[in-house]
Amino acid sequence: MGKPKLKEHIINRDWCKGCGICVEFCPKKVLALDDREKAVAARPEDCICCRLCELRCPDLAIEILIEE
Amino acid sequence: MAIKDYIRERFFPHMWCPGCGHGVVLNAMLRAIENLGLNKNDIVMVSGIGCSSRISGYVDFHTLHTVHGRALAFATGVKMSRPELHLIVPMGDGDALAIGGNHFIHAARRNIDMTAVVMNNRIYGMTGGQYSPLSGYGISATTAPYGNIDQGFDIVELAKAAGATFVARTTTYHVQQAAELLQEAILHKGFSVVEIMSQCPTYFGRKNKEGGAVEMMKRMKDITTPIGSKAKEAQPELIERGIFVRKDLPEYCSEYNKIIERAQKQGRR
Amino acid sequence: MSKTIKFIQGNEVCVEAALYAGLNFFAGYPITPSTEIAELLSFRLPQIGGRFIQMEDEIASMCAIIGASLTGSKVMTATSGPGFSLMQEALGYAVMAEIPSVIVNVQRGGPSTGLPTHVSQGDVNQARWGTHGDHAIITLTASNHQDVFAMTVEAFNLAETYRTPVILLFDEVVGHMRERVVIPDKGEQPLVDRLRTAVKSGVDYHPYLPREDGRLPMSDFGGVHRYNVTGLAHDMWGFPSGNPQVVHGLMRHLIDKIQSNAAEIARIREFFLEDADCILISYGSSARSSLHVVQNRRKRGERIGLLELQSLWPFPARIVREKCRHAQTIVVVEMNMGQVLEQVKLAVEQPERVFLANRMDGVFINPTDIRNILRLIQGRGI
Known part of the structure; x- marks a missing residue:
């Protein structure tokens, strides 16, 4: 099994409360808060699909989709 | 199944504050249940009162939102009547160990098969930031304006002494470990306790100048260490994470089944 | 048999x-x-x-x-x-x-x-x-x-x-x-089991939506319907609600399901009430002493009777009022300071005719106690 390849960050903007946990703890600094204080994947190309953002999100607002 | 299949989506976004650790616990709990592949009809979640206790409303199981401190007593009735069901009992620190302290130690003593999850944010959040039995000495709270003089409990030591047969601790920072420990705890046959150190940025963090959710989670990373680590030797004040107790002792409902057998055998004689 | x-x-x-x-x-x-x-x-x-x-x-x-x-x-x-x-x-x-x-x-x-x-x-x-x-x-x-x-x-x-x-x-x-x-033999006294819902798995079940008769078919925990139970005011799904309409409906249901069936729930026994001038009202063990007094005095020709309450709440006020309509004296016999007495006074047409025969010293109220109090009430001295 090779390295998982990112397909997409699915971020539910209605559920995201902008706490910044995902942004801070992303090991590759992929995520950022936009001007409306919602998480966005600013640098998706750097994502290593560790899913830590998905696991730590208190709002269940992030899902990492991986290429099959 | 995806974790969304385990929640009642219509109630999201949930009512917890931005960065609340309880959301992280919910997240970890859903991962654990997803990994175990449990049938939703076989899970009963029983909770008490407080911010933490609202967790039961968000999950698509049989959910029983009870009174303050008594979730384990309600859960005992459910489990005794239907021992085949999985009982998960999330509680806040005040819920579990102040008003519910007696039920906590007795459920542990009986070794009845259920999983007590203590979401320990060291404060009463729902009522606006009063000190709890886990706040600890010197902490600032709305009912401790001059500093708290109450000593705190150690949940792990308390659960061990009370007879829990599975005792573990982690934090919301260590979310993968949280999911793993919850998984182990649910599988364990007997009374299991998982303390998850959690953040309340709104009250505890603000009152005690610990910053927001991010800073509080970083702090939990810094003040904890795996059980038996070298770091603990150098810094004895570090709080250990991991599984402290895992032992096989007779489980209460199984023992009661033997009582039934005994009573019925005597009746036939 | x-x-x-x-x-x-x-x-x-x-x-x-x-x-x-x-x-x-x-x-x-x-x-x-x-x-x-x-x-x-x-x-x-x-x-x-x-x-x-x-x-x-x-x-x-x-x-x-x-x-x-x-x-x-x-x-x-x-x-x-x-x-x-x-x-x-x-x-x-x-x-x-x-x-x-x-x-x-x-x-x-x-x-x-x-x-x-x-x-x-x-x-x-x-x-x-x-x-x-x-x-x-x-x-x-x-x-x-x-x-x-x-x-x-x-x-x-x-x-x-x-x-x-x-x-x-x-x-x-x-x-x-x-x-x-x-x-009693099996079947002699009828037994009731709770209504269970007939709603099938996968169909929306409303655990807290009463039927027209106020009854609420239940689904057992561990069954096919997963729902929420809470002590908070809740909607028909069992989820917390602060909507005034929902709360009002819930409160009405909780109270009406019992109060509007008060007549079905009421249980009494009566002894010699038909022509009684003096009616004792009692319940529990004090009703035993009361009955003893009534039976003794009947033998002596006194028009005295006993209304024994077997249900206390909802208080069987209508029955008490009907039964006491023609009584000159109503004496509530109980071992407290008059808790049922107050209810009887509220229920009857002439509360000034209601008296208390009580003990509250831990000693069982016996027929002599009741007889002595009756004599006082009737102005006959002890």
Whole structure:
């Protein structure tokens, strides 16, 4: 099994409360808060699909989709 | 199944504050249940009162939102009547160990098969930031304006002494470990306790100048260490994470089944 | 067919009746004078595959029976004054969440620890208003062992019918006295099981949407319908709601389901009421002394009768009013400071005709006590 390849960050903007946990703890600094204080994947190309953002999100607002 | 299949989506976004650790616990709990592949009809979640206790409303199981401190007593009735069901009992620190302290130690003593999850944010959040039995000495709270003089409990030591047969601790920072420990705890046959150190940025963090959710989670990373680590030797004040107790002792409902057998055998004689 | 006849304590009769009614889960905590109920059930329940647990206190006992009832069990707990006080919060939960459950209170002297081994009837108002907030409640009582049996079975039937906690208010004398009781054959006294929902798996089930008759078909925890149960004001799905319309509807339902069936719930016995000028009203063990007085005085030609209440809440006010319409003197006989007296005064047309014959010193009120008080009331001196 090779390295998982990112397909997409699915971020539910209605559920995201902008706490910044995902942004801070992303090991590759992929995520950022936009001007409306919602998480966005600013640098998706750097994502290593560790899913830590998905696991730590208190709002269940992030899902990492991986290429099959 | 995806974790969304385990929640009642219509109630999201949930009512917890931005960065609340309880959301992280919910997240970890859903991962654990997803990994175990449990049938939703076989899970009963029983909770008490407080911010933490609202967790039961968000999950698509049989959910029983009870009174303050008594979730384990309600859960005992459910489990005794239907021992085949999985009982998960999330509680806040005040819920579990102040008003519910007696039920906590007795459920542990009986070794009845259920999983007590203590979401320990060291404060009463729902009522606006009063000190709890886990706040600890010197902490600032709305009912401790001059500093708290109450000593705190150690949940792990308390659960061990009370007879829990599975005792573990982690934090919301260590979310993968949280999911793993919850998984182990649910599988364990007997009374299991998982303390998850959690953040309340709104009250505890603000009152005690610990910053927001991010800073509080970083702090939990810094003040904890795996059980038996070298770091603990150098810094004895570090709080250990991991599984402290895992032992096989007779489980209460199984023992009661033997009582039934005994009573019925005597009746036939 | 030969009848089963026993000569046992009232507490033991309560156990026989509860098992007859289908009890299969009991949680309790030792307290005088109700302990025999727990002791006997710890022996009997496992024999029929039921479950008994001694909890860490009465709070936990009440909580545990609620949990067990939700899975479909018929449940009971038993206690006395101090324990009954501890149960009040969870009792309110059972009212709010509509959990069928039976709570036995074998009354002793209060307040506080009071008189643990002595008789009293001081918890009548606590049974009605012990838990906080507006609510309706059903409370039954009994003066003799045949009635202890019948009322215990009735308590289960009413709890299952109306999905509500039902309080059995016995007293120390009834609980500990030994007398003959005939155990009915199976089927002789009808039994009621809660309505179960017919809604199929996968179809939206509304656990808190009452039918037109106010009844609420239930789905057992562990079954195919996953729903929420809460002590918060809730909508028809069982989820918390602060919507005034929803809350109003819920409160009306909780109260109406019992108050509008008050006539069906009311249970009384009457002795010599047809032509009575003087009516004694009593319940529980004090009704035994009252009956003794009435029977004796009837022999001497006095027009005296007894109205014995077997249900205390909802208070059978209409029956009391009807029965007392032509009485010159109404004497409430009870072992407290007049808790039922107040209800009788509210119920009758001429409250100035209502008197109290009571003791509240832990001593059983005997026929001589009642006779002496009657003479005072009737202006005949002692």
